[in-house]
Amino acid sequence: MVFVRKAPGRSGSTKVQLAERRGGRDVVVEHVGTARTEAELAVLMSQARRRLHEGQEALDLDGLGLEDEGVPQRPGLITSKRSALLWQVLTEAYALLGFDSIADEAFAQLVLARIIEPTSKADSVRVLKEVGVPSASLRTMFRALQRSQERDYRGQIATACFTHARSSGDVSLVLYDVTTLYFEAESEDELRKVGYSKERRVDPQIVVGLLVDRRGFPLEIGCFEGNKAETLTIIPIVKQFAQRHGIADMVVVADAGMLSSSNLRDLDEAGLRFIVGSRVTKAPKDLESHFRWHGTAFTDGQVIDTITPRDQRGTAVKTSDPKRRAEPVWDPAVHTKSWRAVWAYSAKRAARDGKTLTLQENKARAVVAGEKTARTPRFVKTRNGANEVDESSLARARELVGLKGYVTNIEAGLMPAGEVIASYHDLWHVEQSFRMSKTDLAARPMFHHTRDAIEAHLTIVFAALAIARHLQNTTGLSIKKIVQTLRPIQQISVQIAGHEHIAIDPITPVAEAILDAVGTNAQ
Numbered sequence: 001m002v003f004v005r006k007a008p009g010r011s012g013s014t015k016v017q018l019a020e021r022r023g024g025r026d027v028v029v030e031h032v033g034t035a036r037t038e039a040e041l042a043v044l045m046s047q048a049r050r051r052l053h054e055g056q057e058a059l060d061l062d063g064l065g066l067e068d069e070g071v072p073q074r075p076g077l078i079t080s081k082r083s084a085l086l087w088q089v090l091t092e093a094y095a096l097l098g099f100d101s102i103a104d105e106a107f108a109q110l111v112l113a114r115i116i117e118p119t120s121k122a123d124s125v126r127v128l129k130e131v132g133v134p135s136a137s138l139r140t141m142f143r144a145l146q147r148s149q150e151r152d153y154r155g156q157i158a159t160a161c162f163t164h165a166r167s168s169g170d171v172s173l174v175l176y177d178v179t180t181l182y183f184e185a186e187s188e189d190e191l192r193k194v195g196y197s198k199e200r201r202v203d204p205q206i207v208v209g210l211l212v213d214r215r216g217f218p219l220e221i222g223c224f225e226g227n228k229a230e231t232l233t234i235i236p237i238v239k240q241f242a243q244r245h246g247i248a249d250m251v252v253v254a255d256a257g258m259l260s261s262s263n264l265r266d267l268d269e270a271g272l273r274f275i276v277g278s279r280v281t282k283a284p285k286d287l288e289s290h291f292r293w294h295g296t297a298f299t300d301g302q303v304i305d306t307i308t309p310r311d312q313r314g315t316a317v318k319t320s321d322p323k324r325r326a327e328p329v330w331d332p333a334v335h336t337k338s339w340r341a342v343w344a345y346s347a348k349r350a351a352r353d354g355k356t357l358t359l360q361e362n363k364a365r366a367v368v369a370g371e372k373t374a375r376t377p378r379f380v381k382t383r384n385g386a387n388e389v390d391e392s393s394l395a396r397a398r399e400l401v402g403l404k405g406y407v408t409n410i411e412a413g414l415m416p417a418g419e420v421i422a423s424y425h426d427l428w429h430v431e432q433s434f435r436m437s438k439t440d441l442a443a444r445p446m447f448h449h450t451r452d453a454i455e456a457h458l459t460i461v462f463a464a465l466a467i468a469r470h471l472q473n474t475t476g477l478s479i480k481k482i483v484q485t486l487r488p489i490q491q492i493s494v495q496i497a498g499h500e501h502i503a504i505d506p507i508t509p510v511a512e513a514i515l516d517a518v519g520t521n522a523q
Helices: 039-052 084-096 107-116 124-130 138-150 152-169 234-245 262-269 280-286 288-294 347-368 389-399 417-425 429-440 449-474 481-484 509-518
Strands: 002-009 012-020 025-035 077-082 175-180 205-213 219-225 252-256 273-278 302-307 338-345 380-383 386-389 404-407 492-497 499-504
Touching: 002 039, 025 039, 025 492, 039 252, 039 499, 084 449, 084 481, 084 509, 107 124, 107 138, 107 449, 107 481, 124 138, 138 152, 138 449, 152 219, 152 234, 152 449, 175 234, 175 429, 205 234, 205 449, 219 234, 219 449, 234 252, 234 262, 252 417, 262 273, 273 280, 273 288, 273 417, 273 509, 280 288, 280 302, 280 338, 280 404, 302 417, 338 347, 338 417, 347 389, 404 417, 429 449, 449 481, 449 509, 481 509
Parallel strands: 175 252, 252 273
Antiparallel strands: 002 012, 012 025, 077 492, 175 205, 205 219, 273 404, 302 338, 338 404, 380 386, 492 499
């Protein structure tokens, strides 16, 4: 019978050997290795067991000599399991971003638990237990929500996020967008109100505005009443961000939903530059000169740099002169009633827009023919009590397929048209951050009903989003993939004959790549 034998070594080390009992004596068959720490001992013991012949009984002599005389020991008892690598990566990222300056362990646990498995605050205790982290009590966690509001944790997190973004990237250009989060509540209150929903719901909701850098790293978050118009959210968020960090000059990028005369005027008067998406319905007036001289012909990738009325209704405001072939070069001192407009044509976009228009046209003709009942769709108008296809609007829409417009107050000498377009296209980063907050971090369902609790919840989501974006930007992997890779790798404590041993699951190649990317040394 061959068994695993532990014998004393020099300087407190422990030898792990394979031995067998011969004539009342232990005879060493093979020396496996020498351990100097508990972790090394656990690894060597595991290796020794694997070397035993299959089906052969193994005996552990856990004494430092031969006192056990080969008597079989009881199986080891697992005393704890811990997703140590995952927790180490998350806590190091939390500290790297400067969030540990808050010095609130319960708040930190709520943030990191949301990254591991988004759930209710009460269920976060279960999540922490499953990854082997001693958690604060549920009462302490709820008090952390209250402290978050009382001590302005969001402001501290926003400051830390700005410091990190400025040191690792560029904050001269920021991206803004809004989303809605609904509540499964029967009635409205002063914050949760029924309003325009991007998900086409009729439940009470809140409007959330998010400001990020060009890589999608969050910088500022704000919460508004559910019935507040999206166009009225951008100025408070941007001004709060600029005042918090003492910024006097930056570029704000937003989609066409933020395009309002007052928004653009307020940004300009605040000394801030902007790039905002324009609506294609503005093209006929902005490109009047082009249409007169070139008709509806465009080449793939063609860019036209011109001007557009500051008054978005465009009433009595002259843009380009159709009598001149050349487009005007926007000059804020000369074109005091206009902004700079950049229009770009894409053949790929034209093909996509054309398919959409065809579907809309078919639906409109089906409704007019009585083949389909629906609310009045696009390209259907009513005249003398009867529905008919709006042929002129349809033809005008066909002429504009493939066009995308951008409005800005940045002169061409400071930012060429191509850079204006490229900056706007960075908006997908803020859209991705919103998707992360709604899916990976599950900003809803939200189990809160008071404004302070809702704001505290958004602060936790804000902090979790910052950590998630940092890890994604660093590793190139989604936060979901990072958690799925590291969570199963556990550090296990085993008690054998009164001695505690530590072992860890093998580190996979993907896990090793994550650790290398974030600079974490497995402990």
